[in-house]
Amino acid sequence: MLSKAVVKYIKSLQLKKYRSQHKAFVVEGAKSVLELLRADFELEYVFMTESFYSQHRESLPEGLAFDVVTEEELVKAGSFASNNAALAVARMPQLPPLRVNASELVIALDDIRDPGNLGTIVRIADWYGIGKIICSETCADLYNPKVIAASMGSFTRVQVHYIDLASWLQQHSGRFRVYGASLAGESIHTLHLKPEGIVVLGNEANGLRQEVAAQVNQLIKIPAFGKAESLNVATAAAIIMDNFRRNPL
Amino acid sequence: MLSKAVVKYIKSLQLKKYRSQHKAFVVEGAKSVLELLRADFELEYVFMTESFYSQHRESLPEGLAFDVVTEEELVKAGSFASNNAALAVARMPQLPPLRVNASELVIALDDIRDPGNLGTIVRIADWYGIGKIICSETCADLYNPKVIAASMGSFTRVQVHYIDLASWLQQHSGRFRVYGASLAGESIHTLHLKPEGIVVLGNEANGLRQEVAAQVNQLIKIPAFGKAESLNVATAAAIIMDNFRRNPL
Incomplete structure (x- = not known):
């Protein structure tokens, strides 16, 4: 009882x-x-x-x-x-300090506040073999019950780090290619995407914050074939990760 | 007031x-x-x-x-x-009778009961220029407020038809290629996917019903690179549609 x-x-x-x-x-x-x-x-x-x-x-x-x-x-x-x-x-487990290898593919989330979206992205990361997600401090909390539920167990395998995203990127962006999802980016269907670097996804309503966008080397977009104006951020994360992983070198 | x-x-x-x-x-x-x-x-x-x-x-x-x-x-x-x-x-508008052209790409949903998933799939269809979704009668109702909300306006552009999916496929499958999403399918990264035909997605827990699976010509899967056992059905729909659209002939 x-x-x-x-x-x-x-x-x-x-x-x-x-x-x-x-x-x-x-x-x-x-x-x-x-x-x-x-x-x-x-x-x-x-x-x-x-x-x-x-x-x-x-x-x-x-x-x-x-x-x-x-x-x-x-x-x-x-x-x-x-x-x-x-x-x-x-x-809560004690996370090891955040270290990203030059040959690693990592997702960074800027101000993703919806718990369902964060949990779904954790599950997507786990599907695509991405071991680390870097979250801005304004993202939903990994241990929110809705995040845990949407991750369908993938929270046990993916490290989710909360940091000051803009300054972390500024300190480390020399070492990695930093991609930023944006409607103004180049199509992921025509770019040759090597599965290495940091892919930053922003808030659906506001996009990437300026100080984060300033650290991006390459803006990328999902090409549209119809009339919807945008995609949900978890949907976008899935499509982008699939495009990064389809040419595993 | x-x-x-x-x-x-x-x-x-x-x-x-x-x-x-x-x-x-x-x-x-x-x-x-x-x-x-x-x-x-x-x-x-x-x-x-x-x-x-x-x-x-x-x-x-x-x-x-x-x-x-x-x-x-x-x-x-x-x-x-x-x-x-x-x-x-x-x-509610009066839908025209369901007619699928041989050169058209259409999504079919078998028993997708979650309103958020259906609404997200309507939005994805609209992004990828897919004008029709065929739903089994047990799918969530398009006009459920949660479906309308998740579709973010795309319900105005995508026709959602409710029919007896298995018998409709049986009557029409000679005219189209019918793809079915399944963990036992061929990888969408290696298949050459022409953007024509019907792509059937099933319930996350139960997969395609047997009578629907019997009408499928080609099982397809999203290749996994990590350890998650599955993806949410809306996530899967997005990745599959992106793969169909990336080679527009």
Whole structure:
């Protein structure tokens, strides 16, 4: 059973303030919790339903400490409207310091505030084998439950670093090619894109901030064939990463 | 001012039952309402704030009948948490009968129930110049407020047809190449994709239904470079359409 105090603690972790204070975050749903348990996170709590347990018994790590609870208890503690599987509270891992190799492809996000978009981009990065995302400090928080949910477990494999993006780029842009997504850029269908460097994506409404755009070597755009004026930033990230990866040299 | 009866009517249109009964739907937010007003829809109501009016006065159609209301009234009537711009009620247009040309590229969706995904796919279709989407009857409803919102005005330009997808494909598959997205398909990076035919995307959890998969000539997949097990269906639609359009013959 989930005690009142634990429910209150888990609920508090929906807010960034309490996540930062406790250095902990919540993971919900079958797929995400299974990926969490397979990865190397320190766990505070694991709750699962009887049916989740009997379905996944074989793939649970040996010696895992967990409690069996009801679906109603999971919904009461978590942020999902329904959850017949599992919920866990994990400690935020300590990220290694941000280091980018010259031969690496990295995504940088400037002011991406929508949690669903950030989570989807984490999943896309994981699909395309991109290990690091560099976020401006105004981006959504990785440990927001909506980001974790949209990443579908990929948060366990992709490092998300929060920094002052403009000054980081300024300090390091000599070492990498910096691409910036912009409707005024060159078409990614005609450029020869080598999968190395930093690809910066900006806020859908405002584009790249000026101080970030100033660090870009090459503006790139997704060619349009119809009449939509723009694409969602996660959609754009996916198409651009696919174009970078299609010529793996 | 928005009368109680009108608020009640607009609220009722959040449910498919009442939308079907009244053959009307709601459009909210600056971008979507502006696109609606530019397109050829029959309008029942147009409400806008003073600030929206003064900002867009010049681009409003001549002779447009509308009422000026407050932000609070828009929020009260609509489904958005905030809306300082506009809300309109439009009549559902009568779609022409579904006809696909042999030289046309069309998206077909099998059981895509998430409204945000459907709306995002409508926007992607519009970006890539795809005029028709064929939906199985179990897909989300185009006129669901979340679909309209996610399409960002592209619902005015893309025809979305609801049909019995498996039997339609069975009747017509001799005339077109039918592609099906599947993790077991051939890589879209190595196939030479001519932008013609039907591309069928299935439900993320269950894939293509068997009776739909039976009509597919060519299974295709997005190559993975990392460890994510899947992509969101809207993300997949975007990457696949980009690959079809990059060699425009």
